[in-house]
Amino acid sequence: MTYTGSLLSIDKNLQIPVYLQIANGIIAHIRQGVLKPGSALPGSRILATTLYVHRKTIVAAYDELYAQSWVDTFPRKGIFVAKNLPDVTPRNIVADSKTGSYPEKTFFMVDQNKIPFPEVFKAPPAYNLIINDGYPDTRLAPVELLVREYRRFANYHFLPKYLTYGPEQGSENLRIELARFLADTRGLNISPEHILITKGAQMAIYLTAEILITKNDTVIAGDPGFLGANDIFKHAGANLELVPVDEYGMDMDAVEEICKRKKVKLIYVIPHHHRPTTVTLSSERRMRLLELATRYRFAIVEDDYDYDYHYSSSPILPLASLDYCGSVIYIGSFSKTIAPGIRIGFMISPKNLIIQATRLRKLIDRQGEQLLEEAMANLLKNGDIGRHLKKSNKIYHERRDMFCQLLQKNLEGLVEFNVPDGGFAVWMKYLNGIKPQDVAEKALSAGLSISNGTAYFDDENYQHHYIRAGFASLTPKEMEDAIEILARVVKKLNGL
Amino acid sequence: MTYTGSLLSIDKNLQIPVYLQIANGIIAHIRQGVLKPGSALPGSRILATTLYVHRKTIVAAYDELYAQSWVDTFPRKGIFVAKNLPDVTPRNIVADSKTGSYPEKTFFMVDQNKIPFPEVFKAPPAYNLIINDGYPDTRLAPVELLVREYRRFANYHFLPKYLTYGPEQGSENLRIELARFLADTRGLNISPEHILITKGAQMAIYLTAEILITKNDTVIAGDPGFLGANDIFKHAGANLELVPVDEYGMDMDAVEEICKRKKVKLIYVIPHHHRPTTVTLSSERRMRLLELATRYRFAIVEDDYDYDYHYSSSPILPLASLDYCGSVIYIGSFSKTIAPGIRIGFMISPKNLIIQATRLRKLIDRQGEQLLEEAMANLLKNGDIGRHLKKSNKIYHERRDMFCQLLQKNLEGLVEFNVPDGGFAVWMKYLNGIKPQDVAEKALSAGLSISNGTAYFDDENYQHHYIRAGFASLTPKEMEDAIEILARVVKKLNGL
Incomplete structure (x- = not known):
């Protein structure tokens, strides 16, 4: 042509x-x-x-x-x-x-060590059974309801409002409903202006760290702990001080020791079901922590992502609900309440910090997904989230009990664990010197994905025998199959 | 009780x-x-x-x-x-x-100047006509199609895949479809591994700046320019050098002047419809810019958010399509192609930078909205996005013509402007010393929201007479009503 x-x-x-x-x-x-x-x-x-x-x-x-x-x-x-x-x-x-x-x-040159923490996502083989690190079951997520809300908004009259630029602090409707929800469930006495809607708890931690930390500031975190947060603090330039975590949570004597030696900028604490060990910070230590924060003037970053899932006892109210002087930044997320793929989290603090965090958020990605935020506001308002929590708490409670019973029955003498009082995972130790890496490798070839024990301790080379074993995403049938494989693998490694 | x-x-x-x-x-x-x-x-x-x-x-x-x-x-x-x-x-x-x-x-102390750029979102009164800064018409956005895709995914079998943790770099399906789309429309010869899916162009600029810039690095941008990007570079610690923008785009002589004086780290350029002035960087200057980048070894951040909307001439192919040595970071967004509320953007660069940006992205918010990304991948794949662009280009073309005719007819001798060859706005000057602030204020009380002229020049106190007047979101009827009010206000300020 x-x-x-x-x-x-x-x-x-x-x-x-x-x-x-x-x-x-x-x-x-x-x-x-x-x-x-x-x-x-x-x-x-x-x-x-x-x-x-x-x-x-x-x-x-x-x-x-x-x-x-x-x-x-x-x-x-x-x-x-x-x-x-x-x-x-x-x-x-x-x-x-x-x-x-x-x-x-x-x-031009790109410093490959600027962000030294490598991306890690690897999709497991599709045919595998998965004992994950402790996530909610996405199959229970109220996605039908979300889509119903989306449909409501896919309407000529709503679009000019919700598909254009909107408030950097997040949907006002969602902040109103969330303030109500947090008052009802956590005794938090806040108003919408104290809330910044983020993309998951992750962004809340990032914003807090970037605003508060200047180079070489001291940050305290638990060991073992949530390395996803530690990486953020390190990236912000902090020197991390790690304190041991025992059955009552972070060791407050160790915290005070550090405060006496040096100026501490902030402490990162997961008060319910500490990740990874699932222990809950005791009431005495909570009181002690608030006192220490007041005395030594440091910030408490309270990551309470797991508050909504308790099976045995009532949750302890957040530190933030007792904080009358502004020491606590309270962080939570719907990513755990509903599904990791629903990227809505929040941070709560006095307004001087929320203003700075909102400005940084605007620089980073301008705003959240307004349609998703509005849909979530409606689900909170009409009680759908409450009903979902009630229903899924019951299911996860049963799954926890069944999972622990199966572990007990099939792996007696081979593993050690405590029954967690909530959340999605059991912190479990392989006995007789069996290594998590070996179990994970053998299990994978038998069709089961399970943690290899990395990403729990700040020293990645530390040889330990623990893993998090998530029970929440497994149906009874899947659970039986998964633990059967696990038992077979562990027994073989024990020479049984 | x-x-x-x-x-x-x-x-x-x-x-x-x-x-x-x-x-x-x-x-x-x-x-x-x-x-x-x-x-x-x-x-x-x-x-x-x-x-x-x-x-x-x-x-x-x-x-x-x-x-x-x-x-x-x-x-x-x-x-x-x-x-x-x-x-x-x-x-x-x-x-x-x-x-x-x-x-x-x-x-504890929060430095209120850590992020000095204040949040600015203010919703205009609901009863107002709006001449915005140049956004697509959200009423044309294919939201019904998006919801259709969501429904497809709200299926038991998809949920475990798309509602859990996923790839930090963004949906693989979306990156495959996007590589194809960018090859077809822009002559970009890339594969999915060169793409990072972000939340709008904003996050792509943020990630690039945070990775590449260290304190006191020199960054070149146009003046007037996009202050949303300038703020990011300042936050990353850059010293901004501003060069004038004329009818062929950024002044490359001025760029070379700076390169001779000092080491330049990166240049930020909007090659199509420079924001705010709507000029397109000429072919000669594009060639010159690539040569300068190669000679002085700086990075080019090519923000091509407006590529998809051309009414008069073919768009010029991106710098990135001619870049065989890795000088260019190419940034684009569906926020402008579809609606600002659809927060999907992308950055394209050689892999060494994409790896670093992906790691930082993971620290910030872990991952994007997988359901939205998968839905967008399907819309690209089955041609819905292509059809949407074709349809909306035609509509915006007509709206541009009508808007310019109405301006000509109703405000002759009172304003000055060139017909833009694409995009969503006209760069317009009020003649006779009329101030944009005065027009905006009087217009607002007459029921019309219109730019007051801020956020175009880096020196916010610089007194000028320009505004961006967005035509794309106005139907013919709204346009007539809006310009009638505008004409009335401007005439009155002119004493007519």
């Missing part, structure tokens, strides 16, 4: 001269492959007629293309797309780059 | 001693208001019977409550909820705090 140039569009009202519009259009066609190297271009007279422009304009366009090496001209033959298309990069500088292929590396 | 304690739950398998479980449960009830100050608690014998525990356990629980000052005991009368409930904060330190109310300020 002969190229006629009829697809070139011209607008004489534009600031760009017409000859350049034509040249750029032809370059586009060459780059898109519409015009192949070596193919003929129409004569200037013909193209001028096609495009209703003066012939001189076409000559100027062709001159431009020739100057940029996009075309070759041969006297008495005409003008042709160049066989060697222009490479705008001087070849001697990047000798190794291949024309036309996307470069392997940037031309 | 007498409090019997029957709602207290106990689990003997727990790590927490039973007496503490009981004490904590009672504290929770006090805090929730189930137990009022001064109300009687059941005797230890009675409560022991109710809860099936030894009486000593109840005595220990009450001792704990007394020690923590939650209860008072009166000999021969019994045990009562304390009238003055414990305030865990020593009063002398925070004399101004009121017990029970949420604190006004944090107890």
Whole structure:
């Protein structure tokens, strides 16, 4: 097919001269492959007629293309797309780059240690049974209800409001409903202005760290602990001080020891079902922690992601509910309440911090998903979230009991664990020196994904025998199958 | 109603001693208001019977409550909820705090200048006509199609995959479809591994800046320009060097001047419809910019958010499509293609930078909305996005023409503007020294929201007479009404 140039569009009202519009259009066609190297271009007279422009304009366009090496001209033959298309990069500088292929590396330096924490997501093989690290069962998530709410918003009259730019602090409706929900469930006496809606608890921790921490500030966290938070604090420039976690939570004597030695900026604490060990911070230690924060003037970052799931006892009310002086930043998430894929979390603090966090949030991603936030506000308002929690608490309670019984029955003498009072996982120790890595590897080839014990201790090389075994995402049948495989593997490693 | 304690739950398998479980449960009830100050608690014998525990356990629980000052005991009368409930904060330190109310300020210092850029979102009055800064019309967004895709995923078999943790780099399906889409529309020769899915272009700029910039690095941007990006570079510690923008885009002589004086780390450029002035960077300047980047080894951040909307001429292919040495980071967004509320953007670069950006992204918010990303992948795959672009390009083209004609007709001699070749807004100057602030103020009281001219120039105090007037979100009727009000206001300010 002969190229006629009829697809070139011209607008004489534009600031760009017409000859350049034509040249750029032809370059586009060459780059898109519409015009192949070596193919003929129409004569200037013909193209001028096609495009209703003066012939001189076409000559100027062709001159431009020739100057940029996009075309070759041969006297008495005409003008042709160049066989060697222009490479705008001087070849001697990047000798190794291949024309036309996307470069392997940037031309400028990128510090590969700027963020040293590697991405880790690997999807497990689809045919596998999974004992995960302790997540809710996504199959129980009220997605039908979410979609119902989306449908409600997919309405001509709502769209101008919820599909455009909105409040950086998050949906006002959601903050109103959340303040009510947190008052009812946690005794928090806050108003919507104290809430910033984030993408999961992760973003709340990130914002807090970036605002509060300056280089070499001391941050205290538990060991073992949640490395996803530790990485954020390290990235913000903090020196981490780790304190042991026992059956009552973080060791407050150790915390006070550190406070006496140096100025502490903040402490990161998971008061319910400490991740990974599932212990709950005792009431005495909570009181002690608040006193220490007041005495030594540090911030408490209270990550209470697991508050909504208790099977045995009432949850202890958050530190934030007892905090009358503004020591506590309270963080929570619907990612655990509903599903990890629902990326709605929140941070709660006095307004001077919320303002700074909101501004940073605006720099990072402008705002959250308004439709999702509005849908969640409605689900909270009409009680759907409450009903979901009630229903899923019952199911997870049963699953916890069954999981612990199965462990007891099938792995007696081979593992050690305490029954957790809530949450989604059991903190379990392999006895007789069996290594989690070995179990994970053997289990995988038998069709079961299970933790290999990494990402619990800050020293990744520390050899221990613990894993988190999530029970919440397994139906009774899956649980039986999974523990049967696990028992077989562990017994074999024990020489049984 | 007498409090019997029957709602207290106990689990003997727990790590927490039973007496503490009981004490904590009672504290929770006090805090929730189930137990009022001064109300009687059941005797230890009675409560022991109710809860099936030894009486000593109840005595220990009450001792704990007394020690923590939650209860008072009166000999021969019994045990009562304390009238003055414990305030865990020593009063002398925070004399101004009121017990029970949420604190006004944090107890620790928060630097209010850490992020100096204030949040700005203000919803306009609902009854107003709006000439916005140039956004797509959300009423045209294919939300019905999005909801259709959501429904498809709200299926038992998909949920375990898409509602749990997923790839930090973004949906693989979306990256595959996007690579195809970008090859078709922009001549970009990339594969999915070169793409990071972000929350809007904003997050892509943030990640790039945080990874590449160290304190006092020089960054070049246009003036006037997009202050949302400038704020990010300043926050990352950059020294901004501003270069003028004329009718062919950023002044490359000025860029080279700076390069000769000092080491430049990166340049931020909006090649199509520069924000705010709507000019397109000419082909010669594009070539020149790539050459300068290669010679002076700086990074080009190419924010091409407006590529998909051209009404008069073909778009010029991205710098990234001509970049064989890895100088260019290409940034785009569906927030402009579809609606600002759809927070999906992307950055494209060689893998060494994508790896770092992905790791930082994981620290910030773990991952994007998988359901939304999968839905968008399907819309790209089955051509819905292509059809939407075709349809909306036609509509916006007509709206641009009509808007410019109305301006011409109603405000001749009072404003000056060029017809933009694409995008969503006209860059318009009020003549005769009329100030944008005055127009905006008077227009607002007449029922029209319109830009007051801030947020275009880096020096916010610079007195100029320009605004961006968005035509894309206005129907013909709304447009007529809006420009009628505008004309009335501007004429009055001109004394006509």
